Amino acid sequence: MLPPETRSRILGAVDDAFDAQVEFTRALIAEPSLRGAERSVQDLLHAAMEERGLSVDRWTLNIDDLRDHPGFGPVTVSYENADNIVGSYTPATVHGRSLIINGHVDVVPTGPEAQWSRSPWEPAIVDGWLYGRGSGDMKAGHAAGLFAFDAVRAAGFQPTAPIHIQSVVEEESTGNGSLSALLRGYTADAAVILEPEENMLVRANVGVIWFRVRVAGRPTHPREMSTGFNAIDAAYAVIAELRQLEERWNATRFEHPHFGDLDHPINFNIGGITGGDWPSSVPAWCEVDVRASFFPGISADTAWAEIEDCLQQAAGRPELAGSVPTAERTGFYSEGYVLDPASDAEKVLAAAHKESVGAPLETFTTPGYLDARVFSLYGDMPALVYGPRSEAIHGYDERVDLESVRAVTKTIALFIAEWCGIEERDV
Ligand SMILES: [Zn+2]
Structure with a gap:
């Protein structure tokens, strides 16, 4: 367990950068990254990863590489603009457990835009909720992963295990984006996906x-x-x-x-x-x-x-x-999956959540699709799906609760520090 002073430095770093995190999330929402149109939002993430000194691997999905895999979903669109990005952090010294932080950039159709209170692509904050298509599902979570990683370093530490931040496409239609990242060779001791899960951990899905x-x-x-x-x-x-x-x-x-x-x-x-x-x-x-x-x-x-x-x-x-x-x-x-309740990753997440939220981590079953199945069924990795409170995902006026985004970011920053290990950062 990290010393209390270390933990409070990391939590403080999340608060210090939270306004910037919200701004970055808004920039992601403003890119209408519907299926087949994800390239511009991936450009933003690519730049954000480079700014952080991560080594960036970017590739366009190739159906021929995927189609023989049992988890492949048939494709009815062009993959011309379907790029995946992985930003990798390589530690100076390795003595912790490696981690994948995965997020998807594709968003679902808006339906008739006249039914929205404002354009789905003009993010607005009202009463602590950030509105826009993709706000909850899952641009707020995606940004939270990146800013959680930042917070550890801004607090004066560096992780001591490899971290791969994955920005994938195709989560809403085939799951081929995360599958492509797995087949490209990305594995780790655990994966975290910050989908909108009401501050809870997903135990099972369909x-x-x-x-x-x-x-x-x-x-x-x-x-x-x-x-x-x-x-x-x-x-x-x-x-x-x-x-x-x-x-x-x-x-x-x-x-x-x-x-x-x-x-x-x-x-x-x-x-x-x-x-x-x-x-x-x-x-x-x-x-x-x-x-x-x-x-x-x-x-x-x-x-x-x-x-x-x-x-x-x-x-x-x-x-x-x-x-x-x-x-x-x-x-x-x-195929669906059930998360093994005995994993060390879950224990570390539960402790981090308890500290950031002040209540025990609850688990639940979600009758939806999650990319976690790629990691758990085909990569033999514990895949923790956990994330902020949202409303109306896939509906009108989709929104995410910013205070829960802050709490989730704190949980993940503590999780990174505990799971990957940290040392004082060389200045
Ligand atoms: Zn999602």
């Missing part, structure tokens, strides 16, 4: 699959509508069949540790629907985009096989007239 179902209809003139068959009506029947599978999976939640207390942990989201050519033809086609989830411990292949069976079943419904819907995978093909 696996996620994205897919697109296509239903073929038989087009006719509506005057003889009964001789055709309507692909959009049929798509509703397919959705009804998928809802039944969702309920069957939810019914097994008591068999999955950490999920029994949740009402409805498995959620199939119908995220998009397109079909038909115009009003005066019975539609010949309809496509439905789906995000499905499944419990940890179940392989993605098993979940996918059940989904395909379900689509086969749907063909038996009268609305489909025997036509079998087809499905292709369009993104995430990721």
Whole structure:
């Protein structure tokens, strides 16, 4: 355990730089880093890492390097602008445990901007909340990792183990960004991801699959509508069949540790629907985009096989007239995970959290996707997902609570010092 004087120097350094941290976070939010447009925000992070003297590795994701990995998510967009960045700190002397601090820069679509109180790309602070798309998910956390690292050094210390600060893309659609960093060779004794987790640690999360179902209809003139068959009506029947599978999976939640207390942990989201050519033809086609989830411990292949069976079943419904819907995978093909409660990393985080927040670290289960699965399932690293309080992530007026960002930054600064070890900095 670090001496109290050391800890208070580090905590003070977080406070001293907090205004600069908020400014940097605002600059990140002002870059609309939607999928396929992450390059400008990565430029900011690249410069920030260089300013700190980190050695920067930047590369564009290459699907050919990833596609044979079991955790790869199929890609439907160009990776032309999909750059990952890792800033590495190499200590003068090594006698601690190495660390990866991972954050993603991609943000989700805004929806109709008129529904926001102000532009999602104009960060504003109101009553202690910082607003903007990506504020909570997860630019505040991403900046917190960098400034936590700064605080240790500003307090007059230097870490005594390697630290890799990763800035990745594709967390919201495939998880291929973190996967690419792992396959490039980045590993450590622990990984920390500062996602918006209500000042708690994630104990378990679900696996996620994205897919697109296509239903073929038989087009006719509506005057003889009964001789055709309507692909959009049929798509509703397919959705009804998928809802039944969702309920069957939810019914097994008591068999999955950490999920029994949740009402409805498995959620199939119908995220998009397109079909038909115009009003005066019975539609010949309809496509439905789906995000499905499944419990940890179940392989993605098993979940996918059940989904395909379900689509086969749907063909038996009268609305489909025997036509079998087809499905292709369009993104995430990721398994869930449970964080082992016995790791030293968790103990160090819990102690750091207790000091910065003044209360014990709580854990919880989140029914969403997290890049932590890359580290835990394929890199054999404890991956701690922990971060600030937020509201309306993926919704309108997304916001993050700045005091909780400050507390999280303090936790991570103490965590770095304790986990990696520190020595007085050479001046
Ligand atoms: Zn996120």
